[in-house]
Amino acid sequence: MDKGLDLRGVTIAKGDRTLISINRQIGPGDVLTIMGPSGSGKSTLLAYLTGTLSTDFRASGQVWLDGHDITHAAPYRRRLGILFQDDLLFPHMSVGANLAFGLRPGGSRAERAARVDAALAEVGLDGFADRDPATLSGGQKARVALMRMLLSEPCALLLDEPFSRLDAELRVQVRDMVFAQAKARALPVLLVTHDAMDRDAAGGDVFLMDDVEAGPDRATARPPG
Amino acid sequence: MNRRRLLPFVPMATLVLMLGPVLAGLWGTILPAFGQLSAAGLHGPSLDPFRMVFATPGIWQSIRLSVTTGLLSALLSLGIVILIFAGWSGTRSFRLLERLLSPFLAVPHAAAAFGLAFLIAPSGWIARLLSPWATGWGRPPDWLIVQDPWGLCMVAGLTLKEMPFLLLMTLAAVGQTDAIRSMAVAQALGYGRVSGWIKTVLPRVYPQIRLPVYVVLAYAMSVVDVAIILGPSTPAPLSVLIVRWMGDPDLALRLRAAAGALVQFGLVVMALGLWRMGEAAVGYFGSMWLYHGKRGRYDLVGRSFGLVLGGISALAILGGLVVLAVWSFAGFWGFPDLLPAELTLTNWTRHSAGIAQALTETALIASAATIISLVLALGCLEAEYRHGLRIGSRGLWLLYLPLVIPQTAFLPGLQTLMLGFGVTSGQGAVILAHVVFVLPYVFLSLGDPFRAWDAKMGVIAAALGAGPDRVLWAVRLPMLLRPVLTAVAVGIAVSVGQYLPTLLIGGGRVATLTTEAVALASGGDRRAIAVYGLMQTGAALIPFALALLVPALVWRNRRGLRHG
Known part of the structure; x- marks a missing residue:
């Protein structure tokens, strides 16, 4: 079985125009950085990978994850963890409930609570379980979002410029934490960014997007499912 | 049947429930207007009914x-x-x-x-x-x-x-x-x-x-x-x-x-x-x-x-x-006194039995019509989100159609048609008739906030392993609690205020606060009118107060939803 995330001849087009064409393999613990100016279709690729590409686009090729073809799998069965620019914590749930939402089903209530607490402790947020996510600082929110995603036990990580909203100091901190967690879990990582510092920190393979002119990015206009 | 397979049919079912009675009612108006009414043994076509209309004095x-x-x-x-x-x-x-x-x-x-x-x-x-x-x-x-x-x-x-x-x-x-x-x-x-x-x-x-x-x-x-x-x-x-x-x-x-x-x-x-x-x-x-x-x-x-x-x-x-x-609290109140000579509860106690009955009927019809409308509206919006089933730009016109076609034009026909088919008028029929008017308002009230919801929340929930149903129930609807409750309040207010559908489709046997209040109009008993009018207003306004209060209480510790 081939571990890792495998993009086999993935081509996405809108009308007659090809937005991206990529053929890469990301091994466990490796990082592939996709660089390009904003609006160049980076988010389109992520929408395709998560299965939420708008029907305005045409896509061909295959996506394999840990030896399974997930090209046509339902979004919630793909086991691709994703972090966006915004933390997107569910505003109606407490911090702990956000983590429990991500945590795979199974276990008693007490066991689940213990895992949630342990996850919070791991990122230095002991005792935050009952807090309202809206009262957290930007760095704290980013850490909660990261742990929520990791608790869902993804098989690969997609990062959609997740650090660009953080200020410089925090950015380094959060970035190091994300990469360290991915490395520790031997997860393949696909990082989309337009920031050279992110690329250097990731240290892996780099895929440069052409500076093609692209229309308004409506890649995530279609819902999952 | 599986709900996931049911969902794509909701928009069509909604259109049928909303426009069906309107079209049937118009049809049921056209036939007798030209002299055709089998139930009364009358057969057209003839223009006599119109002659009768224009022969009416004044x-x-x-x-x-x-x-x-x-x-x-x-x-x-x-x-x-x-x-x-x-x-x-x-x-x-x-x-x-x-x-x-x-x-x-x-x-x-x-x-x-x-x-x-x-x-x-x-x-x-x-x-x-x-x-x-x-x-x-x-x-x-x-x-x-x-x-x-x-x-x-x-x-x-x-x-x-x-x-x-x-x-x-x-x-x-x-x-x-x-x-x-x-x-x-x-x-x-x-x-x-x-x-x-x-x-x-x-x-x-x-x-x-x-x-x-x-x-x-x-x-x-x-x-x-x-x-x-x-x-x-x-x-x-x-x-x-x-x-x-x-x-x-x-x-x-x-x-x-x-x-x-x-x-x-x-x-x-x-x-x-x-x-x-x-x-x-x-x-x-x-x-x-x-x-x-x-x-x-x-x-x-x-x-x-x-x-x-x-x-x-x-x-x-x-x-x-x-x-x-x-x-409603007035005892003797002579002209030109600004206030009654005495305030009393007699008016309320005298009408308490009638009010209780009318209120129950009103609440039952309003809740049933609103729940049906809410489920259909949510179903349509969710079908639009999941399957891209938009009714299109003409959809808005269809939504407004039951509101633009005058009630007096199709409700009489609907009643005559029901009579012809031997359908008993009553509560159930009134509820369905109310849905025709409640549904457009519920839909209009819910549509914008539902569509404005950040779809990325759905993407991230799916990436965390939540299926479409779980996204809807655990993420989207709780986040939209306030607009959903507001839509419910709008629906109830619309239903409470309906006069003609209740009167005609109820065959005069369904007595709500509104039909009772209007029936009092000719009698001129100001105290009774005041009591029923106030109850009617309360029945329409209190759901709005709840729609404000409940989300504020439920989400009192959630700052991110306070202005949502």
């Missing part, structure tokens, strides 16, 4: 009343709303007016009409306020203010009630235009507030409020309950005549009612056509006016008019509710 006056009251109240409410927006948007007075007027959207038409009548009648509060020191009246003057032969009082009542509706619809439309910056540019070019707004913002806003304006026009032309309460009775507006004919035990009179309903339908269609031509004319002369570049000299006049008329409207509805409350 019919032309009735027809004229329908047209003038409708056009006048639509023009007035639209005009006042435009002046309020043009003169005051963005100011503190505007926010005050908006806050004062929006709750009145929920006040049932009948209650607002009774309140107005109790204010301006010769023995009403205003006359008492001015007597005897200013007027010298020791007893109410013998003036016909309420139910005046020109229908002016009815126009006033309709304008009061329709203005808050147009105000809120305009507010939503203005939010989608670049109004603030357009006004800044216009004012920098030397235009006054009013002329600047009318020249730069209105042309973009009007197309978006056109359908609501048509609803107001069609409604005002064919309204029954307000016409019974405030409108003239000899002759009455056409819609009241139709309902009177429908209530006659002689089945042959149904033919005349059906023909009358078709005449009413034709009148509304003609009025809408006339209005459309008016729009074109205003657009034509408006663009010439724009080209002239006049900066507007009557700014202050327009602004003052807007504020004064808006203020009077708000005060009139509020004052009407207060005077209803006073009457």
Whole structure:
């Protein structure tokens, strides 16, 4: 079985125009950085990978994850963890409930609570379980979002410029934490960014997007499912 | 059956439930209007029913009343709303007016009409306020203010009630235009507030409020309950005549009612056509006016008019509710005393049994109709989200159709049709008839917030392993708790206020607070009217209070949802 995330001849087009064409393999613990100016279709690729590409686009090729073809799998069965620019914590749930939402089903209530607490402790947020996510600082929110995603036990990580909203100091901190967690879990990582510092920190393979002119990015206009 | 396979059929089912009764009702009107009524052993085609309609004494006056009251109240409410927006948007007075007027959207038409009548009648509060020191009246003057032969009082009542509706619809439309910056540019070019707004913002806003304006026009032309309460009775507006004919035990009179309903339908269609031509004319002369570049000299006049008329409207509805409350507790109350000599609970205890029964019936019908509408609206919106099943740009028209086609045109036909098929009129039928009117409002109220929800929340929830159903129930609906409850409140308010569907489809056997209140109108027992009118208002307003309160309580520790 081939571990890792495998993009086999993935081509996405809108009308007659090809937005991206990529053929890469990301091994466990490796990082592939996709660089390009904003609006160049980076988010389109992520929408395709998560299965939420708008029907305005045409896509061909295959996506394999840990030896399974997930090209046509339902979004919630793909086991691709994703972090966006915004933390997107569910505003109606407490911090702990956000983590429990991500945590795979199974276990008693007490066991689940213990895992949630342990996850919070791991990122230095002991005792935050009952807090309202809206009262957290930007760095704290980013850490909660990261742990929520990791608790869902993804098989690969997609990062959609997740650090660009953080200020410089925090950015380094959060970035190091994300990469360290991915490395520790031997997860393949696909990082989309337009920031050279992110690329250097990731240290892996780099895929440069052409500076093609692209229309308004409506890649995530279609819902999952 | 699997719900996931059911979902794609919800939009179609919704259309059938919403438009089916309208089309069936029109069909059921056309047949008897041309003399075909098998249930009564009558066979057409013949034009006798129309001859009977036009042979009715005073019919032309009735027809004229329908047209003038409708056009006048639509023009007035639209005009006042435009002046309020043009003169005051963005100011503190505007926010005050908006806050004062929006709750009145929920006040049932009948209650607002009774309140107005109790204010301006010769023995009403205003006359008492001015007597005897200013007027010298020791007893109410013998003036016909309420139910005046020109229908002016009815126009006033309709304008009061329709203005808050147009105000809120305009507010939503203005939010989608670049109004603030357009006004800044216009004012920098030397235009006054009013002329600047009318020249730069209105042309973009009007197309978006056109359908609501048509609803107001069609409604005002064919309204029954307000016409019974405030409108003239000899002759009455056409819609009241139709309902009177429908209530006659002689089945042959149904033919005349059906023909009358078709005449009413034709009148509304003609009025809408006339209005459309008016729009074109205003657009034509408006663009010439724009080209002239006049900066507007009557700014202050327009602004003052807007504020004064808006203020009077708000005060009139509020004052009407207060005077209803006073009457409901009034013991002996002689003229020209400002307040009753004694306050008592007798009026309430005397009607408690009737009220309890009517309230139960009202609550049952309103909740059932609202739940059905909410499920269908959510189903349509979710189908649109999951499967891309948009009804399309024409969908909005379909949604407005049951509101633009006059109730008096298709409800009599629906009743006749039910009679023909031997369907018993009653609670169930009334609930389905209410859905026809509740559903569009629930849909309109829920649609924007539902579509505005950040779809990335759904992407991230799916990436965390949540299927579409879990995303809907655990993430989307809880986040949308406030708009969902608001939509429920809107639905209940619409259902509570329905008069004609309850009366006709209920076959006169379903007694809600509204039908009971309107039935009291002719009797003139002010205390009973006040009690029922207040209950009716409460039944419509309390759900709104809950829709505000419940999310605030449930999400009291969730700052991220406080302004959502």
